Amino acid sequence: xxxxxxxxxxxxxxxxxxxxxxxxxxxxxxxxxxxxxxxxxxxxxxxxxxxxxxxxxxxxxxxxxxxxxxxxxxxxxxxxxxxxxxxxxxxxxxxxxxxxxxxxxxxxxxxxxxxxxxxxxxxxxxxxxxxxxxxxxxxxxxxxxxxxxxxxxxxxxxxxxxxxxxxxxxxxxxxxxxxxxxxxxxxxxxxxxxxxxxxxxxxxxxxxxxxxxxxxxxxxxxxxxxxxxxxxxxxxxxxxxxxxxxxxxxxxxxxxxxxxxxxxxxxxxxxxxxxxxxxxxxxxxxxxxxxxxxxxxxxxxxxxxxxxxxxxxxxxxxxxxxxxxxxxxx
Numbered sequence: 001x002x003x004x005x006x007x008x009x010x011x012x013x014x015x016x017x018x019x020x021x022x023x024x025x026x027x028x029x030x031x032x033x034x035x036x037x038x039x040x041x042x043x044x045x046x047x048x049x050x051x052x053x054x055x056x057x058x059x060x061x062x063x064x065x066x067x068x069x070x071x072x073x074x075x076x077x078x079x080x081x082x083x084x085x086x087x088x089x090x091x092x093x094x095x096x097x098x099x100x101x102x103x104x105x106x107x108x109x110x111x112x113x114x115x116x117x118x119x120x121x122x123x124x125x126x127x128x129x130x131x132x133x134x135x136x137x138x139x140x141x142x143x144x145x146x147x148x149x150x151x152x153x154x155x156x157x158x159x160x161x162x163x164x165x166x167x168x169x170x171x172x173x174x175x176x177x178x179x180x181x182x183x184x185x186x187x188x189x190x191x192x193x194x195x196x197x198x199x200x201x202x203x204x205x206x207x208x209x210x211x212x213x214x215x216x217x218x219x220x221x222x223x224x225x226x227x228x229x230x231x232x233x234x235x236x237x238x239x240x241x242x243x244x245x246x247x248x249x250x251x252x253x254x255x256x257x258x259x260x261x262x263x264x265x266x267x268x269x270x271x272x273x274x275x276x277x278x279x280x281x282x283x284x285x286x287x288x289x290x291x292x293x294x295x296x297x298x299x300x301x302x303x304x305x306x307x308x309x310x311x312x313x314x315x316x317x318x319x320x321x322x323x324x325x326x327x328x329x330x
Contacts, residue, residue: 022055094124
């Protein structure tokens, strides 16, 4: 697979988001997840993304067990800061004490001495970002992490953090149907020399065209049932956007997922390394092939005109979401 620079690391142009192997998108399949991780490494993925909260540690344990023997062959990213409270309700804890404790727990689960890229998963509005980043800087000084990242923060927060210690990467949701970072975050990343890591670059699966009826196509425990864009009229409106999008993909002899990834890879506002998530071998293979596509700028522009912030119906998260996002105003 082609590679891109992520700070001092050279990683595969597309990474693998591992969350769905443990939670959120239906029932995990342990055997298939293990096969997917091994196949990803085999075909050139060298950037794997996890977090302490995914499956309450299960995801890190899975990666540590399956990929631990090949630790020197890939760049490992994990995250801290989202915690499970009473009744499983999630909260945010960006205190230095929690960051350091979580890191120690993650190192044990991942079966490694160092995490290459360690993100603050969400900003804790009760803790100055300077304190959280200061704790991450101490972990780096101690040799427990190699680089610092932030997730879902505004450009203002990013600049404040970068003054405390250089930030290597910022991870946020970004795709054809989620354009929020384009306003201020992507320009800030380019200015500061910070890599940008889009999660959900396939629109949480919507842009693949495999979801036509959420009630039929998604398992009962799939988190997308609660997300506004997948509900009733919003979904019907969004589904109409895929007709022309599918035609562009067909004209380029690729899948809709590959077209969506090609669009992300073509954005030049910063160094982008998307991390589409999957728990299936066939999709990890399909996504990797997107790096070899040669789609014209005109076709990519057409795709962006069809699916964008103005044409998509519904918010990213439900109004009662327990995990706040630190975003710039448009």
